[in-house]
Amino acid sequence: MNKKVKIIMPIFIFLAILYIIIAFRPLSSEIQFLPVWTIDLESYTKGEAETPKAEDFNNAVSFKLGQTLGYFTPEGKILNYLTFPYKATVSHDSYSLYGTASTEMQITSPSGNQIGKISVTGFPYFTEDRKFIFLPGGSSFSKLNEDGSVEWTYEGFSPITAFSSSSTGIVAGFANGKVLGFDNKGNITHNYEPGGSNHEVILGAAISESSEYIATLSGQGGQRFVISKRTDASHGAHTLIAFYKSMDTELTRQVLIKFSKDEKKVFYNSAKGIGIVDCRNYKNTEIPIKGRILSILESGSENEIFILSKEGRTYTVSTIESFDAFQGAFSFEADSACIAVRDNSLFIGRDGKLSRIDIIHR
Numbered sequence: 001m002n003k004k005v006k007i008i009m010p011i012f013i014f015l016a017i018l019y020i021i022i023a024f025r026p027l028s029s030e031i032q033f034l035p036v037w038t039i040d041l042e043s044y045t046k047g048e049a050e051t052p053k054a055e056d057f058n059n060a061v062s063f064k065l066g067q068t069l070g071y072f073t074p075e076g077k078i079l080n081y082l083t084f085p086y087k088a089t090v091s092h093d094s095y096s097l098y099g100t101a102s103t104e105m106q107i108t109s110p111s112g113n114q115i116g117k118i119s120v121t122g123f124p125y126f127t128e129d130r131k132f133i134f135l136p137g138g139s140s141f142s143k144l145n146e147d148g149s150v151e152w153t154y155e156g157f158s159p160i161t162a163f164s165s166s167s168t169g170i171v172a173g174f175a176n177g178k179v180l181g182f183d184n185k186g187n188i189t190h191n192y193e194p195g196g197s198n199h200e201v202i203l204g205a206a207i208s209e210s211s212e213y214i215a216t217l218s219g220q221g222g223q224r225f226v227i228s229k230r231t232d233a234s235h236g237a238h239t240l241i242a243f244y245k246s247m248d249t250e251l252t253r254q255v256l257i258k259f260s261k262d263e264k265k266v267f268y269n270s271a272k273g274i275g276i277v278d279c280r281n282y283k284n285t286e287i288p289i290k291g292r293i294l295s296i297l298e299s300g301s302e303n304e305i306f307i308l309s310k311e312g313r314t315y316t317v318s319t320i321e322s323f324d325a326f327q328g329a330f331s332f333e334a335d336s337a338c339i340a341v342r343d344n345s346l347f348i349g350r351d352g353k354l355s356r357i358d359i360i361h362r
Contacts, residue, residue: 031304031319031321031327031328031359031360031361032359032360032361032362033346033357033358033359034357034358034359034360035355035356035357036076036345036356036357036358037076037355037356038353038354038355038356039072039076039078039353039354039355040352040353041065041068041070041078041081041352041353041354042352043078044070044078044081045081050077050078052077052078052079052080052111054111056073056077056079057071057079057109057110057111059073059074059342060072060073060079060092060110061073061074061092061340061342061347062090062091062092062095062110062340063090063338063340063347063349063354064088064090064338065336065337065338065349065350065351065352066335066336066351067083067084067085068081068082068083068084069081069082069084069088069090069095070082071110072354074342074343074345074347074356076354076356079110079111080110080111080112084097085099086098086099086100087099087100087123089124089125089126090126091126091127091128091129091130091131092110092128092129093109093110093129094107094108094109094110094115094116094126094131095107095108095110095126096108096118096124096126098123098124101121102121103119103121104117104118104119105117105118105124105148106118107131107147107148115146115147116145116146116147116148116149117147117148118133118144118148119148119149120133120135120142120150121135121136122134122135122136122142124144125163127165128167130143130165130167131143131144131145131146131148132144132163132165132170133150134160134163135153135155138159138160139155139156139157139158139159139160139174140153140154140155140156140160141153141154141160141163141172142154143170143184143186151186152185152186153186154172154180154182154186156172156174158174158175158176158178159174159175160172160173160174160175161173161174161175161201161202161203161254162202162203162204162205162216162254163205164205164206164207164257165207166207166208166209166210166211166259167209168183168184168209168210168211169181169182169183169184169189169207169211170182170183170184170207171190171205171206171207171214172205173202173203173204173205173216173218174202175201175202176200176201177193177194177195177197177200177201177202177218177219178191178192178193178202179191179192179193179194179202179205179214179216179228181207181211181214181230181239183211189211189230190214190228190230190239191239192228192239194216194218194219194224194226194228194241194244196219196222196224196244196246197218197219197220197221197222197223197224198219198220198221198222199219199220199221200218200219201218201219201220202216202217202218203216203217203218203219203223203251203253203254203255204216204217204254204255204256204257204268204269205217205257206257206258206259206266206268207259208259208263208266209259209261209263210263211230212229212230212263213227213228213229213230213242213259213263213266213279214227214228214230214239215227215228215257215259215266215268215277216228216257217247217251217255217257217268217269217270219250220250220252221250222246223246223247223250223251224244224245224246224247225244225245225247225268225270225275225277226241226243226244227241227242227243227244227266227277227279227282228240228241228242229242242279242282243277243282243284245275245277245284247270247271248271249270249271249272250271251269251270251271253292255268255269255270255293256268256269256293256294256295256296257269258296259279260298260305261298263279264278264279264280265277265278265279266279267296267305267307269292269293270286272286272288273286273287273288273289273290274286274287274289274293274296274307274318274320276320276324285324287318287320287324287326289307289309289316289318289329290309290311290314290316291309291310291311291312291314291316292309292310292311293307293308293309294308294309294310295307295308295338295339297339297340297341298341299341299343299344299346299359300341300342300343300344300345303321303322304319304320304321304327304359305319305320305321306318306319306339306341306346307319307320308337308338308339310337313333313334313335314331314332314333315331315332315333315334315337315350316329316330316331317329317330317331317339317346317348332350334350334351335351336349336350336351337349337350337351344358344359344360345357345358345359346358346359
């Protein structure tokens with residue numbers, strides 16, 4: 001071996017090792033769905049379900065399927081299951097049944113015990129631990145206490161066309177294009193109009209967990225998706241427009257919008273499917289999803305987003321990971337369906353059945 005080879009060979013070996021070190025990337029884990037159980041709700045009505053214990057309700061998962069609602073444990077035990085003739089609202093800690101002209105509505109715990117009463121005519125709406133009632137006429141609403149008594153009321157003159165809440169605030173969008181944000185005491189924290197359309201109407205709205213951001217889809221003839229950010233009121237305005245996107249194809253119905261728990265992302269239903277905006281750099285991505293989006297839920301690890309959409313009788317559950325990575329979808333035929341998430345388990349209800357699927361990475 002000549003001197004030149006002796007000199008060059010170690011250099012090549014060094015460069016090859018250096019390349020391997022620099023280019024090395026661990027294989028990314030893949031999301032997998034592991035079916036755990038499926039239960040038939042008819043077994044509860046036939047008396048075959050286990051008798052629930054008080055501690056079972058501590059981690060109860062709620063569901064609403066067509067004209068039925070109830071609660072179950074992540075292990076698959078039915079805790080409560082009932083049918084209702086007209087309307088119902090349900091959250092993780094209570095539910096209420098009502099009709100078109102109900103003047104008094106009971107608030108019932110998951111175990112079936114009355115824990116409050118609403119003595120105001122309207123349409124109640126429960127979400128997580130928050131309770132509201134939309135008043136006759138459609139332009140006013142009240143925030144309710146846990147026992148159903150009215151905490152405060154906003155009275156408007158334009159119909160409410162979009163509504164959402166977080167643990168710190170509430171947002172309402174109106175047919176005249178106005179957006180109002182409230183804190184939990186009823187004080188107005190945001191007051192603005194997204195504008196930019198021939199016909200102003202708010203089709204969807206969401207407020208972030210800290211109430212710093214509000215997102216809306218609004219208008220006909222110049223429809224736009226807008227993210228506003230709360231500013232110091234001493235500057236003369238409560239909000240500023242941080243991001244907006246003009247929509248190429250417009251929707252003519254109400255849409256679902258949702259912020260992630262960490263406020264880093266906001267998801268919205270667009271004509272193309274699901275739109276996603278990164279609130280840190282305002283990067284916008286759209287992923288094709290068929291049908292109207294009914295639910296947007298985060299996994300317990302906050303790394304996956306599950307989306308339930310509907311087109312005709314076909315329901316689709318889609319999974320998005322790491323902001324904009326579409327991981328896959330599956331569909332099924334049903335008259336009614338719902339999804340819920342607890343920790344890293346996805347629960348799917350369709351017609352008279354409930355299923356649990358665990359989310360794992362390998």
